Amino acid sequence: MIKITTWNVNSVRTRESHVADFLAREQPDLLLLQEIKCEEHQFPRMAFKNLGYDAVVVGQKSYNGVAVLHRVPVEVLHPRLPGMPESDTHARFIEVRTQGITVGNLYLPNGNSGGDEGYAYKLAWMEALRAHSESLMDADTDFVLAGDYNVCPTDADFAPRALPAGDALLRPETRAAFNALIWTGLTDATRALYPSETLYTFWDYQASAWDRNAGLRIDFQLLSPRLAERLTDVIIHKDERAKPQPSDHVPLSVKLAKAA
DNA sequence: ATGTCTACTCCTAGTAGA
Numbered sequence: 184m185i186k187i188t189t190w191n192v193n194s195v196r197t198r199e200s201h202v203a204d205f206l207a208r209e210q211p212d213l214l215l216l217q218e219i220k221c222e223e224h225q226f227p228r229m230a231f232k233n234l235g236y237d238a239v240v241v242g243q244k245s246y247n248g249v250a251v252l253h254r255v256p257v258e259v260l261h262p263r264l265p266g267m268p269e270s271d272t273h274a275r276f277i278e279v280r281t282q283g284i285t286v287g288n289l290y291l292p293n294g295n296s297g298g299d300e301g302y303a304y305k306l307a308w309m310e311a312l313r314a315h316s317e318s319l320m321d322a323d324t325d326f327v328l329a330g331d332y333n334v335c336p337t338d339a340d341f342a343p344r345a346l347p348a349g350d351a352l353l354r355p356e357t358r359a360a361f362n363a364l365i366w367t368g369l370t371d372a373t374r375a376l377y378p379s380e381t382l383y384t385f386w387d388y389q390a391s392a393w394d395r396n397a398g399l400r401i402d403f404q405l406l407s408p409r410l411a412e413r414l415t416d417v418i419i420h421k422d423e424r425a426k427p428q429p430s431d432h433v434p435l436s437v438k439l440a441k442a443a
Numbered sequence: 444a445t446g447t448c449t450a451c452t453c454c455t456a457g458t459a460g461a
Binding site: 193194196197218220221244245246293295296297333346347387388389390391392428431 | 444445446447448449450451459460461
């Protein structure tokens with residue numbers, strides 16, 4: 184069995200104790216973090232090292248930033264999303280390999296800031312991700328693409344009035360790009376096990392979103408075909424959102440059975 | 444849309460991003 188968790192922590196330094204508590208309690212093999220909001224040298228490695236976890240970090244000052252905490256050895260395959268230009272300095276992707284599985288950890292652009300250019304960047308990023316998934320499929324790789332997608336794929340994935348009309352998370356072009364990614368052959372782990380439940384992974388800090396359950400389902404673990412066959416559990420760690428000083432996202436875990 | 448949160452700076456108040 185391998186347990187993989189993804190969590191947008193909205194600053195790893197602010198959320199250090201939450202993350203440490205989660206590792207101690209849940210013992211994932213990999214914890215994929217997004218929005219660490221710091222550079223690599225500022226990453227609080229020691230707090231996690233004490234719990235048996237090492238980190239690979241792609242950081243950036245103030246914004247974005249992804250990291251993989253691992254208690255099993257990993258090889259870093261890509262520190263950025265293949266297909267995006269070198270001039271793109273956003274720290275939004277890291278891909279590692281362990282136990283015969285390639286794991287992409289991603290923080291997809293929100294797309295609501297920066298006007299038309301900001302939204303075009305989101306769509307370009309999504310197309311690069313689709314092309315990357317296609318190339319992994321062509322190579323017959325077992326892989327997971329997990330993280331904060333900043334996409335509500337269907338109307339079942341957000342609460343009524345949780346988003347304004349025309350938000351970048353639910354525009355038709357956004358959904359089309361997400362579908363194109365899925366159609367490379369991926370399985371949304373959450374929907375595979377819970378096809379029709381109302382499930383969210385994010386509640387805004389504003390407008391009493393948590394108290395009103397005005398949430399969004401925007402964090403996903405997408406599985407390649409053989410890994411989808413091995414899926415045994417999906418856990419949305421909703422209790423994290425009720426804690427003091429929480430992230431606005433909660434962790435999402437999958438368990439995959441040992442390869443046959 | 445913005446009732447909140449985070450990090451940064453021409454740093455203790457205002458801005459940007461989410």
